[in-house]
Amino acid sequence: MKVNINPIRDVRGGIVTFEGKQDLDAIKQIEELGLEFLTPLDVKGKITNTGEGFLVEAELSCQYQSSCNRCLECFTSTLEADFKEEYVCKDADTEDNCTVIKGDYLDLTEPLVEQVILSLPMKFICKEECRGFCSSCGANLNETECSCVDEPINPQFEKLKSLLNTKEVD
Numbered sequence: 001m002k003v004n005i006n007p008i009r010d011v012r013g014g015i016v017t018f019e020g021k022q023d024l025d026a027i028k029q030i031e032e033l034g035l036e037f038l039t040p041l042d043v044k045g046k047i048t049n050t051g052e053g054f055l056v057e058a059e060l061s062c063q064y065q066s067s068c069n070r071c072l073e074c075f076t077s078t079l080e081a082d083f084k085e086e087y088v089c090k091d092a093d094t095e096d097n098c099t100v101i102k103g104d105y106l107d108l109t110e111p112l113v114e115q116v117i118l119s120l121p122m123k124f125i126c127k128e129e130c131r132g133f134c135s136s137c138g139a140n141l142n143e144t145e146c147s148c149v150d151e152p153i154n155p156q157f158e159k160l161k162s163l164l165n166t167k168e169v170d
């Protein structure tokens with residue numbers, strides 16, 4: 001996604017707003033995470049000429065599909081993230097700092113895609129209250145109740161309890 005900054009190129013304090021879609025083809029599918037992006041990234045933001053450089057502030061959102069880490073069901077969800085980064089490119093700078101600023105344009109493609117990756121949740125859960133699988137019988141607890149709803153009692157603990165009870169009686 002490229003944004004024209006020509007109107008504020010030499011205007012300290014100048015602001016341009018922008019809105020558009022960034023394709024996520026580069027990371028469309030992240031197989032290790034069972035993740036697929038279903039829509040391009042919606043981007044809405046502004047760029048400010050700070051005098052030093054160009055400050056980009058934007059809101060990002062897109063839809064993705066993944067499988068739940070608890071119940072393994074496939075689900076779709078929305079990823080939302082904020083983006084804030086200042087790009088400074090001085091004559092003396094090495095190329096690195098200038099890769100985003102290209103003449104009259106800021107090329108935000110790479111930074112935006114990077115931000116999406118950084119904003120992915122640590123865990124993909126279909127819904128907050130997802131109950132996942134029963135650890136004893138393996139039933140999907142979102143779909144069914146199993147007969148082992150009561151916490152299975154650790155046999156060792158049971159033994160200990162009976163010892164305590166005996167003591168009390170004594």
Ligand SMILES: [Zn+2]
Nearest residue numbers: 068071126130
């Ligand atoms: Zn789930």
Ligand SMILES: [Zn+2]
Nearest residue numbers: 134137146148
């Ligand atoms: Zn069970």
